[in-house]
Each structure stands twice: as C-alpha cells, then as structure tokens.
Amino acid sequence: VRITAQLVKTADGYHLWSQTYDRELADIFAIQSEIADAIAAALKIRLTAQQKLAATQVPPTSNLDAYEAYLLGRFELNRRGERTQASIPYFEKAVALDPDFAVAWADLALVQALLHNTQPRNEWPALRIKARASLDRALSIDADRPEVLAAAGYVVWFEGDEERALDLIERSL
Secondary structure: OEEEEEEEOOOOOOEEEEEEEEOOOOOHHHHHHHHHHHHHHHHOOOOOHHHHHHHOOOOOOOOHHHHHHHHHHHHHHHHOHHHHHHHHHHHHHHHHHOOOOHHHHHHHHHHHHHHHHOOOHHHHHHHHHHHHHHHHHHHHHHOOOHHHHHHHHHHHHHOOOHHHHHHHHHHHO
C-alpha cells in the first residue's frame, strides 16, 4: 500500500511537509502509528504523558477482515434512518471473525437499541434482549473503552435508566 501524508498551512496553502510510505499491508495499525509519529515529529509536537498514552491505545482488533466489516457497519450506521439496520450484518461478521472485538459488539448493541425508532412497539422487548446481550459481551471484553461506554449509555437509556445512562456517557467522554 502507498500512503502519502501532507501538511499544508490552510491560511495560505503553503506546503509544510510531505512523506510517502510504501508498506506491506500486514498491520494497518502499525502503519497508522508510524505515520502519526512522523507527522508529530514534523510538527515538533510535544505530547503530554496522557496524550502519548491515548495515541498508543491498543487497536480494537488485530483481524483486518473483522476491522473492514466493522468499518462498513459504521458507514451504514452513520447514515442512520433506514440504513441503520443494514449495519447489522457487518457488525455480526466482525464479531464472528473476532469474537473479542469489543467495539464491534458495542456498536451491534447500539444498532439493536436504535432499531426501536423504526420497529413496532411490540418488538421492543426482543430488541432490548438482543441489545443487552451484545452490550454485556462488549463490557466483558473491555468495560473501560470509550466506545463501549458510549454504547452502554445509549442501551441503558433505552432500558429506561436515564441517570445511569448519563453517567456512562460522561465516563465515555
């Protein structure tokens, strides 16, 4: 894969820095980290210890096929409306390929809860059960990951506990 990164000053369009990376697509997260480090060095950014820790966060999965399915699911989820349901097969594929993919489980739970907006009220109990099962799986894998906490906040709100939902959302932030 070839990746070209450029830094351009937006005020005047002045080209500050450019670098091309030719890499084997074995570990996209390692490539991402390498490029981020190079850009930070080019900008001479001095990161705090907390920022460095955040920048080295463990990738959500090491399975590239699972990650690709997850990204396709996020694409559909972000379109909302009728497309929300179209994200489910992608998230299900992601967790089938990597059963420990907490963020994919969390987004599957989120979609299952969001569907109450488009489904008849008599289907809500079944949606709650599915959303809770997916959320519990995500929480069992990584209960402190921000994406998992945010999804938990929404599912808990869907279950009717607004106070706990707000707490989970605040923790995710």
